[in-house]
Amino acid sequence: MSSDRPPTTGYLPGLLESTLRARRDAGHKLLVPYLTGGLDDQWLVTLEALAGSGADAIEVGIPFSDPMIDGVTIQDASRRALERGTTPDGILADLSRVDVGVPLVVMTYYNLIFRAGHARIAGLMSQSGVSGAIIPDLPLEEVGPWADAADRAGVATVLLVAPSTPLDRIGRICERSRGFVYAVGRMGVTGEQKVLAESARQVAERVSGATDLPVCVGIGVSTPEQAATVCEVADGVVVGSALVRRLLEGGGPEGAAAFVSSLRRALDAG
Amino acid sequence: MTTEPGVTKGATTSPTPEGGSPSVPPIMGDPGPSGRFGGFGGRFVPESLVPACAEVEAAFRSAWVDPAFHDEFRNILHHYGGRPTPVTECARLSQELGVRVLLKREDLAHTGSHKINNVIGQALLAIRMGKKRLIAETGAGQHGVATATAAALFGMECVVYMGEVDTERQELNVFRMELLGAEVRPVSSGSRTLKDAVNEALREWVASVGETHYCLGSVMGPHPFPWMVREFQRIIGDEARSQCRELLDGADPDVVVACAGGGSNAAGIFAGFADATRSELVAVEAAGGAALSMGIPGVLHGMHSALLQDEAGQILEASSISAGLDYPGIGPEHAHLAELGRARYVAADDAEVLDAFQLLARTEGIIPALESAHAIAWVAAASGAEIPSGSTVLINLSGRGDKDVAQVRDILRGRA
Numbered sequence: 001m002s003s004d005r006p007p008t009t010g011y012l013p014g015l016l017e018s019t020l021r022a023r024r025d026a027g028h029k030l031l032v033p034y035l036t037g038g039l040d041d042q043w044l045v046t047l048e049a050l051a052g053s054g055a056d057a058i059e060v061g062i063p064f065s066d067p068m069i070d071g072v073t074i075q076d077a078s079r080r081a082l083e084r085g086t087t088p089d090g091i092l093a094d095l096s097r098v099d100v101g102v103p104l105v106v107m108t109y110y111n112l113i114f115r116a117g118h119a120r121i122a123g124l125m126s127q128s129g130v131s132g133a134i135i136p137d138l139p140l141e142e143v144g145p146w147a148d149a150a151d152r153a154g155v156a157t158v159l160l161v162a163p164s165t166p167l168d169r170i171g172r173i174c175e176r177s178r179g180f181v182y183a184v185g186r187m188g189v190t191g192e193q194k195v196l197a198e199s200a201r202q203v204a205e206r207v208s209g210a211t212d213l214p215v216c217v218g219i220g221v222s223t224p225e226q227a228a229t230v231c232e233v234a235d236g237v238v239v240g241s242a243l244v245r246r247l248l249e250g251g252g253p254e255g256a257a258a259f260v261s262s263l264r265r266a267l268d269a270g
Numbered sequence: 271m272t273t274e275p276g277v278t279k280g281a282t283t284s285p286t287p288e289g290g291s292p293s294v295p296p297i298m299g300d301p302g303p304s305g306r307f308g309g310f311g312g313r314f315v316p317e318s319l320v321p322a323c324a325e326v327e328a329a330f331r332s333a334w335v336d337p338a339f340h341d342e343f344r345n346i347l348h349h350y351g352g353r354p355t356p357v358t359e360c361a362r363l364s365q366e367l368g369v370r371v372l373l374k375r376e377d378l379a380h381t382g383s384h385k386i387n388n389v390i391g392q393a394l395l396a397i398r399m400g401k402k403r404l405i406a407e408t409g410a411g412q413h414g415v416a417t418a419t420a421a422a423l424f425g426m427e428c429v430v431y432m433g434e435v436d437t438e439r440q441e442l443n444v445f446r447m448e449l450l451g452a453e454v455r456p457v458s459s460g461s462r463t464l465k466d467a468v469n470e471a472l473r474e475w476v477a478s479v480g481e482t483h484y485c486l487g488s489v490m491g492p493h494p495f496p497w498m499v500r501e502f503q504r505i506i507g508d509e510a511r512s513q514c515r516e517l518l519d520g521a522d523p524d525v526v527v528a529c530a531g532g533g534s535n536a537a538g539i540f541a542g543f544a545d546a547t548r549s550e551l552v553a554v555e556a557a558g559g560a561a562l563s564m565g566i567p568g569v570l571h572g573m574h575s576a577l578l579q580d581e582a583g584q585i586l587e588a589s590s591i592s593a594g595l596d597y598p599g600i601g602p603e604h605a606h607l608a609e610l611g612r613a614r615y616v617a618a619d620d621a622e623v624l625d626a627f628q629l630l631a632r633t634e635g636i637i638p639a640l641e642s643a644h645a646i647a648w649v650a651a652a653s654g655a656e657i658p659s660g661s662t663v664l665i666n667l668s669g670r671g672d673k674d675v676a677q678v679r680d681i682l683r684g685r686a
Contacts, residue, residue, distance in 0.1 A: 065584040066460065066570060068469045069316045069476070075459055087582045110314055111569045115583030136316045137569070141304065162318035164479065173317070187318055188477040 016057060016103040016131040016156045016179035020214040020236070023056050029267040030180075030236025031227075032216055033243050033260050034059040034107065036077035037094070038086030042253055044098055049257040051100035054264030058100065059134065059238060062088045062108035069136045071191030073241040076248055088112050088121065096128035105132035105158060105179065110146070113138075118146050122153035132156035132179040140173050147176060158182050161207050163199035174211035183207045183234065186220040192241050196226040204234035224266030231270055239263060296545045297612055298500065298537075298603065303327075305493020308609055310602035313492040315572045319472070322479045323572075327494040329399045334501060339394065346390050347505065350423065351380045353387075355506075357513040357664070362633040367653040370662040372523065373636070374510045374539060376669060383639065383669030384506055384535045385416035389485055391502030393420035396483035403427040403482045407471040409436055409464035409531065410594030410641060411443025412669055413487030418452035420485075428452040431470045433463040436593045443673055461587035464531070464597045468571050488532025489601035492572030496601050500537040506666065507542020514664060522547040525657055528666035529554050529644040530562075530615070531595035533604045535668035544612055549664075551613035553604060554648040556595035556623075559588030562608050562615035565598070575602040591620040591681075592640035592674075618647035626650055627671065627678060639669030640678070 013021070020030055033050050037043060037060045050058050063078035063086055070078065088108070095104060106125060113121055113135060125133065133155055138146060140159065147157040156179030161170050164187060174181055185200035186193065200217050207215045217230045218238030227237045239260075246255045305311045305327075313323055333339040347353040355378050360371040376384035389406075396404060404421050406428070408414030414430040421428030430447055434456045437444050444454050460466035468491070475484040489496045489503070514523050526543050528536035530553035543549045555563055561576045568577040570585055578586040578598035588598045600615075607613035618626070623640060626647035631637045638646060645665045649657065657663060671678075 066465065066469055068472045068571070069318075071473070072459075079460075082584065089582070111577070111579065111585070112583040114567075114569050114574075115579065115581075137314050137572075139313065139315060139317050139320045141320075142312055142314055160317045162316070162320075164318055164321045166321060169320075184316075184318060187479065189473045 014131050014154050014156050014179065016105060017213065019103050020056060020180050024214050024235050028056070029231040029270065030056045030214060030216055031260070031263055031267055032057045032059055032236060032238045034061060034238060034240030036061040036063055036074065036081050036244055037091035038063065038081040038084055039077050039247060044094055046247065046253040046256050047098065048100050049253040050260050051102045053257040053260040055102055055260060056236065057103040057105055059105045059107050059240070060091065060095065062091050062106055062112060064109040064112055067109060069189050071189040071241060073192070073245045073248065074190050077244045088116060089124065092124045092128040092130065095130060099129065103131045104129060105134060106130050107134040110135050110138045113146060118149035119153070122149045122155050125155050126153040130155060132158050134158045134182060136160060140176060143176065151178070160184055161203060163187050163203045167206065170206060170210045174207065174213060177213060180214040180216050181207050181211055182238065183215055183217045184219045185217045185230065188220065190219050190241050192222040192245065193220045196220065196229055200230050201233050204230060208233065224262045227263050228266040228270040231267055297610065298541045298544045301493065301497050305497065307496070307603040307606035310574050310605040311493055311496055312574045313572060314569045314574065315492045316476065318476045319479065319492070322475070323492050323494070325399065329395055330494055330498045333395055333398055343391055343394060347387060351386045351390060352378060353505065354509045355379050357510060357517060359517070360634050363630065366633055367650060368659040369649070369653045369657050371649065372514065372517065372662065372664045373667045374506060374664060375667055376506060376535065377636070377638065377642070377667050381412070381416045381419050382672065383412040383416070384503060384538060385413045385487060386419065387505055387538065388487065388499050388502045388534060389413070389416040389420040392483065392485045393424050393426065396426070396485070397424060399483065401481055401483040403478070404485045405429045405431070405471055405474055405482055406485045406487060407431045407464065407467035408487060409467065409596055410592060410639070411436065411440040411447070411673060412594060412639070414452070414454070415443055415446050415450070417485050418447040418450035421452060422450045429474070430454050431457050431467040431474070433457050433461070433467050435462045436464065439677055440593055440673060463588070463593065465585065465588070472571065488534040489537040489603060490532040490571060490573055490599060496573060496603055499534050500541055500603060503534050503538025504541035506535065506538035507540060510539055510664060511542040511546060518662060522549045523664035524661040525550045525552060525663045527552045527554065527645045527649055527663060529595065529641045529668060530600060530604060531556070531559065531597045531641065533601040535666050537601060537603060539666040540607065540613060544607070551607070552648065553613055553615050554644040555600070555615060555617045556588070556590035556592060556644060557617040557619035558590040559595050559597055560617040561598060561600040562604060563617045567605070570599050573602045575599055575605045591623055592644070594639070594641040595644065616648055618644045618651070622647040622651060624678065624681065636667070637671035637675065638667055639671050640674045642668045
């Protein structure tokens with residue numbers, strides 16, 4: 001998917017953007033599974049399994065006590081991870097010890113970033129091999145101080161566009177977004193949906209018309225069929241709750257890998 | 271007693287702060303499009319909610335300069351809400367404490383607390399925006415009851431989120447909300463108290479924002495809520511300032527005291543005094559939920575303010591005898607007032623609060639809400655020390671204690 005607009009300039013695309021662009025431009029659809037960091041003592045094994053099952057990038061959640069944009073599945077996973085003593089520094093230290101071969105993007109809430117200090121945590125992310133960050137409670141008007149620190153550290157700040165976002169605002173969000181643009185598929189919190197919301201395709205179309213960055217749809221994309229449908233208009237998908245539920249139910253790294261493989265097949269067949 | 275130079279007796283209850291030269295912005299004024307009180311405040315919400323917050327802000331800005339909106343707001347608060355609430359001289363309590371105690375009687379407002387002021391304002395605003403459904407969070411249940419009341423009055427649908435711990439300790443308020451036609455949804459995530467009820471209400475708002483207004487209950491959350499709720503509550507302070515000047519021969523109280531969880535009754539009464547007087551302003555937090563006394567700056571529930579949190583930034587669970595103050599944060603304007611030194615933030619513990627609850631009942635025949643008893647408790651402890659004998663103290667009695675009687679009985683009998 002590309003548009004007539006020139007690519008965003010003024011910064012050097014990092015690993016996340018260049019990897020995703022290269023995959024997209026080679027005709028692939030992008031698959032970005034989400035895993036809650038520190039979920040269990042096998043989470044790094046799961047991470048590698050996801051990378052080996054066709055993920056183009058992996059979103060690693062740094063759990064927060066009050067995940068207000070997350071539904072029950074990710075809430076449960078966050079609580080479990082926190083009960084194991086998971087901390088932001090601990091997750092980044094764990095990540096620094098592995099090389100899974102695909103870009104890693106952390107997803108977390110702003111208080112953890114604010115508490116750690118922008119420059120310090122951006123630097124830690126960079127040293128740990130993290131190439132992007134998604135902070136859903138940090139909208140365009142508030143993102144400046146963090147995004148500048150992240151730019152300096154070479155960490156891509158991925159911004160979100162929602163079905164409720166007005167068109168002129170979409171353009172401004174896309175200009176400030178790095179790596180890719182996260183198109184929120186439905187008005188609601190994260191969680192599996194039996195039926196793909198109509199808004200998923202609509203938001204993907206609107207965002208794709210406003211940017212040359214890769215556009216991935218997340219929130220409410222739960223099955224291989226839904227992923228394939230969304231990717232008729234989007235460059236890729238983020239799949240979180242459907243994967244994390246399998247892990248919470250004891251599916252283990254193998255179960256996670258099997259699910260991601262099924263998503264990969266559906267996208268490749270589309 | 272202190273008086274503001276140049277301010278005469280019988281000043282009006284204008285919604286704009288008096289005093290100061292026009293070039294100096296008021297201390298409790300308009301936080302502007304970014305919603306900042308000094309460095310605090312802001313709008314830290316998911317993108318899905320940004321347009322909704324902007325819509326609420328635009329609607330409020332237009333309503334708040336519309337005399338017809340003010341007239342309707344004040345008329346309903348007068349004929350339905352029982353305003354103005356009186357200021358009561360407390361002869362026996364004053365004698366016992368050695369300071370002159372005045373109470374602003376928000377406990378006498380309809381539904382039994384100051385919460386009615388805010389919900390009437392927000393319900394009118396929701397109607398102006400064409401929304402037919404209200405959702406709300408509640409801790410002690412006072413804001414939930416008030417929202418359910420406004421929904422009944424205007425024929426709107428109403429859903430109230432309440433932590434499971436609170437639905438148990440405030441069982442009667444749950445029934446009250448149901449009587450009023452609201453649906454109460456218990457929240458079982460996290461600490462199962464007010465903080466988690468806010469999370470759940472925000473989650474629900476994301477999913478239903480088209481037809482639903484989130485009637486936030488305190489001076490917290492994303493811009494414009496901290497400012498808007500303070501403006502709807504400033505009627506407390508504007509009334510009280512005039513009433514005090516009548517009682518005190520044109521003077522202002524030395525100290526104005528209010529309890530603070532999120533901080534709406536404190537913001538409401540402070541708004542009448544911060545710019546127009548030199549009265550000392552004191553907010554009393556629960557010792558187990560003292561965001562400003564013990565917390566550090568952070569971001570939660572859409573706002574940058576003071577929060578109870580650990581080293582990594584995980585939010586800590588507050589713990590207080592009063593469900594309404596069981597909140598790990600405080601409104602951002604309070605963080606700003608503390609930073610400026612215009613208001614002081616202190617704490618009262620559960621034992622002091624229980625004593626104060628009984629003290630006011632015995633000496634004045636008024637049973638305060640446990641939340642409001644925090645303000646009484648601090649005044650009782652500080653009289654003759656931080657509050658010199660002979661001072662005049664205005665306490666915002668934000669709510670009545672009927673809802674707390676069963677809980678206090680159980681504690682005093684050693685059953686809880």
